[in-house]
Amino acid sequence: MxxxxxxxxxxxxxxxxxxxxxxxxxxxxxxxxxxxxxxxxxxxxxxxxxxxxxxxxxxxxxxxxxxxxxxxxxxxxxxxxxxxxxxxPGNVNFLGRAMWTHGTEEQKKRFLPMLLTGDAVWCQGFSEPEAGSDIAGLRTRAVLEGDEWVVNGQKMWTSGAHAADWCLLLVRTDPDKPKHKGISCLLTPMNVPGIEARPIYLANGEPETSEVFFDNVRIPRENMLGHRGGGWSIAMTTLAYERGPGDTGFVPKYQATLRRLEELAAERGRLADPAVRPALATAYIKGEALRLTVLEQLSLRVSGQLAGEEGSIAKLLWADAEQSIQHLAIELLGPDVWLGRAPQRLSAYLSSRPVSVYGGSSQIQKNILAQRVLRMPRA
Ligand SMILES: Cc1cc2nc3c(=O)[nH]c(=O)nc-3n(C[C@H](O)[C@H](O)[C@H](O)COP(=O)(O)OP(=O)(O)OC[C@H]3O[C@@H](n4cnc5c(N)ncnc54)[C@H](O)[C@@H]3O)c2cc1C
Structure with missing residues (x-):
């Protein structure tokens, strides 16, 4: 290409x-x-x-x-x-993708416009206290009573839940089936009785994510996205599109940060510093590796290939690049950070830490690549 x-x-x-x-x-x-x-x-x-x-x-x-x-x-x-x-909002593209791939015509007509216009804010309720890396182990139950699903359980780390109008919620509808096959997905309004979202404050002081409790929450039967037991495939569609940073503009942001760090190193007379120079070069190489990976994956999308496991390569490189460049920034600024003279840098550094966790941890991306892309045997 x-x-x-x-x-x-x-x-x-x-x-x-x-x-x-x-x-x-x-x-x-x-x-x-x-x-x-x-x-x-x-x-x-x-x-x-x-x-x-x-x-x-x-x-x-x-x-x-x-x-x-x-x-x-x-x-x-x-x-x-x-x-x-x-x-x-970062989730518009991947939640939309899940809805248009798996929804009925009626659901697409009802839900996609509000996602696109911004009239409704959405969150993604997959992870639970005992089911993060192993989402298939989720326990939040939905039982059909008449024309309603009755939901009980708890979600964890649901970003933006406290401010959301709707949630793409994974629930267990069929506990007797193998765990991947007993999961379904409910398009859940967040303003119904029985839902409580409690913000979790991250290290940067921001209430970006929440734990969400469901106590006999009643959801209309027709709000099930896809078919009963089809939740796993919806989760995989969503995560595949969430993991590639191609559409997020991450690369130009990264390049701008790197340019700023080069200027900073020059201002502080540290461009030739043996602790700084190789770190800047490494940051440049990581950025280029990510840029080329993103472009390669974009060319697959252009040729009509759906997002798949290869998104794990981009997610892995993205997390590593972001964390190392923010670490370098902290090193360059030294005491300015800890004396409160660079609050945005400190906040950016703290925000980089969970990048290797959300959307699936880096260890899990390595497992996916080893097992499903490289076809290596399980240990
Ligand atoms: C800021 C933030 C925002 C988030 N937003 C959302 C959201 O909006 N919606 C949502 O559903 N979830 C969200 N998450 C949850 C996120 O997807 C999970 O935290 C993540 O999948 C890891 O799950 P866990 O926290 O349960 O850790 P665990 O699964 O308990 O893992 C703990 C550690 O063990 C490692 N590990 C686990 N299993 C394996 C294995 N098989 N092989 C090797 N290592 C392993 C992990 O890599 C990790 O280092 C968010 C998380 C954070 C931190």
Whole structure:
């Protein structure tokens, strides 16, 4: 694949640059610093992007997308990062993918528009206290009573649950079946009686994720996505699209951070420092390895191949690149970080730590690659 922009792609890139130049709300970072205004700001920005036609570039037109090649999603992600614009909620693309792949026509018509427009915020309820890496071991139960599923149990680490309107929820409907086959997926409104989301504050002080309790929560029968027992395949679709950083604009953000660190090293006279120079070179190599991996996976999407286990390569490289560059930043800034003179850097460093956990830990990505891509025998 030729990775250079075609004329149409270059025109789209130029259009985006012009649009971002006019439309990024000034001081948006300060606005989202405040948890009180954050959710409303994000919803508003999502609506603005949607009105401008910059959501779901590669989705089929009948589901509200623009029917373009996945390259346009990647360009959107890149230009969002380059312009330092607020990002679209990360889960729109992969939750949408799960809904349009597995949903009935009626569900697609009902749920996809609200996901696209930003009128509803969604969260993803997969992990539980005893089922993270081993999602198939989840225990949250749903029992059919008349025309309703009655849900009892607990989810863990559900990002954004406390501010969400809806949840893509995995539940066990058939405990007598083998564990992968007894799981189903419910499109669950978060405002019904019996749901309690308790925020978990991460090391950066942010309530980004929650534990969620379900106490006799009643969900209409027709809210089951796909068929009864089909939850595992929905989880795999979602995770496959969640694991590749191709559409997230991560690479340009990473490159911008690296450029800033090079400047910082120069300002502090440490460019030739034997502790710094190889670290900068390594960071550059990791960024390039990730960039090329992302491009290779993008070319698979363009040729029509669905996301699969190869997303684990990108997830692994992404986590490693992000954690090492944030670590390098902390090393370069030294006491400034610990004396509170670089709060954004400290926050970025702390936020990098769980990257090797969410979306599936790095150890699990290695297992997937060893067993399902390299076909190595299980130990
Ligand atoms: C900030 C954050 C946001 C998250 N957001 C969401 C969300 O929105 N929705 C959601 O459903 N979940 C979410 N998660 C949960 C995340 O997917 C899980 O934390 C992750 O899958 C690991 O599961 P666990 O925490 O139960 O750890 P465990 O599965 O208990 O693993 C503990 C350690 O053991 C290792 N390990 C486990 N099994 C194996 C094995 N077979 N081989 C080798 N090593 C192994 C793991 O790599 C890890 O280091 C989030 C987590 C975090 C930290």
């Amino acid at each position: 030729d990775y250079r922009d075609t004329a149409q792609e270059a025109a789209f890139r130029a259009e985006l640059r012009a649009w971002f130049g006019q439309n990024i709300p000034p001081g948006w970072r300060d606005v989202i610093e405040d948890p009180a205004g954050r959710t409303e700001f994000r919803k508003q920005w999502h609506r603005t992007l949607h009105k401008a036609g910059y959501v779901a570039m590669s989705w089929p037109v009948e589901y509200g997308g623009r029917g373009l090649s996945p390259i346009f999603d990647a360009i959107l992600g890149e230009e969002t990062a380059r312009a330092d614009a607020p990002p679209l």
